[in-house]
Amino acid sequence: MIEGIIRFSIRNKLMVSLFTLALLTGGIFAMLGLPIDAVPDITNNQVQIISRAPSLAVQEVENFITAPIEFSVTNIPRVIELRSISRLGLSVVTVVFEEGADIYWARQQIGERLREAEAHIPPGLAEIELAPVSTGLGEIFQYTLEIDPAQRGKYSLEDLRTMQDWIVRRQLLGTKGVADVNSYGGFVKQYEVAVNPERLRALGISMTDIFDALEKNNQNTGSAYIDRKPSAYFIRGVGLVRTLEDIENVPIARVNNLPVLIRDVASVRYGHATRYGALISDTSETVGGVVMMLKGENANLVIANVKERLEAIQKSLPADVRITPFLDRSDLVGRAISTVSRNLIEGALIVILVLVLLLGNLRAGLIVASVIPLSMLFAIIMMRLFGVTGNLMSLGAIDFGLIVDGAVIIVESIVHRFVKHPDIFTQGQERIDQEVFAASSRIRKAAAFGEIIIVIVYLPILALVGIEGKMFRPMAQVVGFAILGAFLLSLTWVPMISAVILRVRHSGRQNVSDKIMDALHRAFEPVIGFALRRKRIVVGCALALLLVGALLFGRLGGEFIPELEEGDLAALVITLQGSSPSHTVEVVRTANEILRKNFPEVKHLICKIGPGEIPTDPTPMETGDYIITLKDKSEWSSAKSREELVELMEEKLAVIPGVKFEFQQPIQLRFNELMTGSRQDVAVKLFGDNLDTLAERAEAINELIGGIPGVEDRNIERVTGLAQIVVEYDRARLAQFGIPIEEANRVLRAGFAGTETGVVFEEGRRFDMVVRLDPHFRTDIDDIASLPLTLHDGTQIPLEQVARIGIQSGPAQVSREKAARRLTVGFNVRGRDIQSVVEDVQRVLGAKLRLPAGYYLAYGGEFENLTAARNRLAITVPVALLLIVLLLYFTFHSMKQTLLIFSAVPLAAVGGVLALLVRSMHFSISAGVGFIALFGVAVLNGIVLISEFNALERDGVTDIEERVRRGLKTRLRPVVMTAAVASLGFLPMAISTSAGAEVQRPLATVVIGGILTSTILTLVVLPVLYVLVTRGGWFRRGWFRLRGHRTAVTAAIALFLCSAAPTQAQEAIPTGLTLDQAISRAIRTNLEVTAAEREYEAADAARGAAWDVGKTSIDFEYGQLNSPMNDNALTLAQTFSFPTLYLSQRRLAGAVADRAGVLRSGTRLEIATQVKRLYWQIVYQSAMRQLLSSQDSLYSGFLHAAELRAKVGETTKLEAMTARSHQMEVRNQLREIEIDQATAGRTLQVLLNVEQAVRPLDTTLPAATEVSSIKDGATGSPHRLLPILDSEIAEKEATVELHRMLPDISLGLTTQTMNGVADPNSGRLYPSGQRFTGVRIGVAVPIWFLPQVAKVEAAGIRAEAARARSEYRLRSLDVQIRNLRDDVTKYRNSRMYYEEQALPEAQQIEQQAVKGYSSGAMDYLEYVQSITRVNEIRRSALRASLDHLMSVITLEYLEGIE
Secondary structure, eight states, rough: OHHHHHHHHHOOHHHHHHHHHHHHHHHHHHHHHHBOSOOOOOOOOOEEEEEOOOOOHHIIIIIIIHHHHHHHHSSSTTEEEEEEEEEEEEEEEEEEEEETEEEHHHHHHHHHHHHHHHHTSTHHHTTEEEOSOOTTTTTEEEEEEEGGGGGTTHHHHHHHHHIIIIHHHHHHHTTTTEEEEEEEOOOOEEEEEEEOOOHHHHOOOHHHHHHHHHHHHHHHHEEEEEEEEEEEEEEEOOOOOOOOHHHHEEEEEEEEEEEEHHHHHHEEEEEEOOOOOOETTTTEEEEEEEEEEEOOOOHHHHHHHHHHHHHHHHHHSSSSEEEEEEEEEEHHHHHHHHHHHHHHHHHHHHHHHHHOOOOOOHHHHHHHHHHHHHHHHHHHHHHHHHHOOBBBHHHOOOHHHHTTTTHHHHHHHHHHHHHHHHHHHOOOOHHHHHHHHHHHHHHHHHHHHHHEEEEEEEHOOOOOOHHHHHHHHHHHHHHHHHHHHHHHHHHTHHHHHHHHOOOOOOOOOOOHHHHHHHHHHHHHHHHHHHHHOHHHHHHHHHHHHHHHHHHHTOOOOOOOOOOOOSSSSEEOOOOOOOOHHHHHHHHHHHHHHHHHHOTTHHHHHHHEESSOSOOSSOTTTTTTEEEEEEEEGOOSSSOOSHHHHHHHHHHHHHHSSTTTTEEEEEHHHHHHHHHHHHSSEEEEEOSSSHHHHHEEEEEHHHHHHHSSSSEEEEEEEOSSSSSEEEEEEOOOHHHHHOHHHHHHHHHHHHHHHOOOOOOOETEEEEEEEEEEEOGSSSSHHHHHHHHHOHHHHHHHHGGGSSEEEEEEEESSEEEEEEEEEEEEEEEOOSOOOOOHHHHHHHHHHHOEEEEEEOOEEEEHHHHHHHHHHHHHHHHHHHHHHHHHHHHHHHHHSHHHHHHHHHHHHOOOOOOOHHHHHHHOOOOOHHHHHHHHHHHHHHHHHHHHHHHHHHHHHHHTOOHHHHHHHHHHHHHHHHHHHHHHHHHHHHHHHHHHOSSTHHHHHHHHHHHHHHHHHHHHIIIIIHHHHHHHHHHHHHHHHHHGGGGGGGGHHHHHHHHHHHHHHHGGOOOOOOOOOOOOHHHHHHHHHHHHHHHHHHHHHHHHGGGGGGGGGOOEEEEEESSSSSSSSEEEEEEEEEEEEOOHHHHHHHHHHHHHHHHHHHHHHHHHHHHHHHHHHHHHHHHHHHHHHHHHHHHHHHHHHHHHHHHHHHHHSSSSSHHHHHHHHHHHHHHHHHHHHHHHHHHHHHHHHHTTSSSOOOOOOOOOOGGGGGGGGOSSSSTOOOOHHHHHHHOOOOOHHHHHHHHSSOOEEEEEEEEOTTOOOBTTTOOOOTTTOOOOEEEEEEEEEEESSSHHHHHHHHHHHHHHHHHHHHHHHHHHHHHHHHHHHHHHHHHHHHHHHIIIIHHHHHHHHHHHHHHHHHHSSOOOOHHHHHHHOOOHHHHHHHHHHHHHHHHHHHHHHTTOOO
């Protein structure tokens, strides 16, 4: 096929030229429309749910909003992560979906579930919305509204915010590709009714009266029309307020027969909403916006659209207000693409220079060089077709030297053939065409397989998923496109153009190429001579180098992706917990003045404090988000690198007390935050329930990791310590005055936060009309205490009469992940790689940190991405290597030669490792992709060399070493040329320092270092190995000598495997077990559980029986069927039920299997419950034995004392008899307990399936405080699932019966002979060998359908009965659970009484009784009564403890908790 393409191309030169011209034209057209960006958008597929509830504190936001939303969206299909943040008045829930999920489908699913969640959220409590359809890279353009310095005081922050919201943002929203515009800073304008509470009290008017008055006096209406021919006059009632005066004149009530207006009790003015953030530009407050790009759009195109729209918007703004951009993504895009373009151009020029020098022919060099732009244009066309954007990653791995390898090999072969046959140019074009075809086809197969190998090794990269997949998959696609284009061009364009313009004139003089190659030959011949003489030394050195490389690889650090030099800085400024926005503004101004004064590198300082209008980034009020735009690095004077500049900035800013700064880069910060919930490189996630415990342990983590080198910018997520003024209502007092809590809350909310009572329109703009207290009456806690509450009789009382008001510390925010509370300790890594730092952190925390039960650690941020990527590469790299081996084997059909060529791979990897170490680079995903690419390049030269050796062998060169020497002499030029162009093509990428080069450098470094070592292998080690393997002497004498000892080796391996295999029969069972160990053992070995497992497996296996179509009927007939002569007939018949019956049977089998699975879980649960009950019964019985034993000892002493007193005549024998009676009673109880304990022990042995006795390691029952509470809503309990599944099975059985009424389908095939029968047309008899075949199809219709109708009706009734039974069982279960919860509470209270009061008192009674009786101060009757009382208390306490535990265990059983 390849030869045919080459021959066609040489013969049809015009057609190939036209195709090439079409490629050129199409590529240029595709390039003009190619989407361009700096880096791929690697943020995950997420939807954010934003809920605003300004009147709620953190606890209420979590309970009333966040938890219901999380619960409703948890079961949405394809959700892989769920996290949330609850803050003061704000909830942000982030739902992460699988990458393949359509974002609009995901938003639709969430929208439907939110309607369910809203049913559990009190009406009017929160405004719930979805964040815009954007990503972490969506913030492409950020700007501020700047006032002309000469007009600085002309516009207020309120005026600027109004311009931003109603002019700039409103017009930008129509721009193509813009998802939304997020506003920051300033004050949102409102019409404020500032109420004076003293006037309210004086006039006897309540806040509710004001609300009602404003709502009723701000309306318009319409009243149809009046028909006055020929016109119709529409009626419109105008009652909307338009001005402050209109609001002032709204009547509230009549007092003393005079109207009371709003102006009589309040001041009406322009106000603003309570602000939770600000925007600082350099040293002054301003207003700005962030343009958020629609997901999947072209960033460059959208930015261009935005700039064009802003030019039009600028004309509608006042002349002294300017829109000033401060962060423009197109700048970074331009720098990154400039880096890529420069590297590609420089690489192409280097490749062309090397080609011309080594080929020794300018035309040959230009022919090969022409493949570079043509293959690139082919790749761009394919990028447009497959939707791949042009960015730093997709275009950054293109090596033109690699791409033109195939063309180099072909052109070099043609040149070599022309040199051998210089007379062909005098014999006409046809002879030239023949020689070009011969030279191309001779070497094209090896070159083609080399290019295919390079493409194949990139295929596993396409299997990468997640972040690394989004980052590197475009790279693999583009490289594959380019190499595919080069492959096609080397089969078509290169042979054709070589036949047309390539000419070699042999003048007898050596050109530059010949001189270079002669020098290389002279240098190389002694080396290969030594290698062929000292084969063992060469192979030994290669193995030693391989070992060294493996050891050095362990010293490489690890990072996810090298940080991209974005050119700007991002920073977080964190003030003290609970700081107000105004205080944070002052801190930021001070910091900006310091930075401006000390760092001339700073171009612009922008700080966004608190959340924006769209709080996709729920920053608290005490935190600022910096964007520090910097000048070009050539203008820097304070520092030479970004890291040094950050250190100097931190040093200068350290003078600000109580403030912390953390520096990163804008895109990196948003990636980390949106993808992992953490803004920093590494996040140590601590999970638990109690916020105070989380905060305490987080402080310990912060201290422990502080001394680890490389850990910088430590930050503990602040979850506690927020000062709150808490108004705690006295319900009795509220009831006394007849005030509902709703009314008190409404007054409190209106007084300070404000209550919206309508809107005011200003020529299309709408502003809220808000009622709140006058600012003079909302400054301190006393103003809250004096808030007036109106009673039914019109009198008013202050709020403090019905509530306790005080300042308390509460939670600042609650972060949740996977529906569990979480606290993050984050830090950045500087000066080291992330992997080694995290390993140190894990080691320190594992050794020194102690966590309570139920608390655990996880690691997130960039380290989480690195771990996931390394795990995937651990799969994809071996796959790439295996594909190389398979393709090599298919090429050479020899495993020896396959392994010979493949030996270049490990030594190439050694070169990559050494190159990384020399350049002090860490192993990153970029380097990992470089290794994958290197493996494909490494085998190319081996393919060329081995192909030449095989060709020489076929030509009759039998001496192996002579074959090697001649092959090396012939192919040295293409080997050196291939290595030179492949490595030097990456050289600009490896040494580049411009924007974006950080990601490319590790990849290029690995490829260059690896190619150097693999070339040495190809030219030195590979020939030695070829001689050894082909000759076979050393290998057969040494390494293959094990072949005779195959039996011994096999036996040794078998013995090793047998000794390593664990055997369950010899498993040692400890006699002492904890409860968890006992439960685990029972679930693993209990025969009832095993039987349930088998039953589930049987039910699962029975799913296949749903497709039972019945047996196939095969009938054979022989005899006089059609005539006196014998015939034979064969009939095949099969009957099928209607297809829907099989589907319904499949669903029924699935439901039965699901029920078996639930029964399996129920069996495990029941066994676990029995183990728990027996375990604690045995512990209880042991404790009771100890108690009775101590009583026995006590009564023995009492008996001894009574007998002594009876002997001396102090008492009668009655006392001794009574003592003996009590002692015997105790001993009898002791024997009963021992028997009960033995019975429980044997039962526990049966449950655990062990022979020897087992004892619990616990010696006392857990205290009441140690028994964990059980949460509501265990929907996965088998007790809840079984009734539901029984109902489903009954319904599916009814469906099956209904489908049985559908017709059956029968198919048949008949073939027979017709001997002795005559053809009616010709009259001749049919021969015996001729067969007649027919097909039969039939339908079996249930004409007598009444019996089946009865079955369907009966099945439907059974389904209804099952539904009723299911509902009854579920309701009964709910009642049982509620009753058990009451029992748990009752028994727990009883235990608390005994543990806290009764048992300590019993101890004192016993001590006093023994002391009193021993001294004679107490007679025997009092002593016996006291001791009896003590024993009763202790027994009751033990019994109460056991009852509490048993009730908890029973409740856990019903709730499905093992």
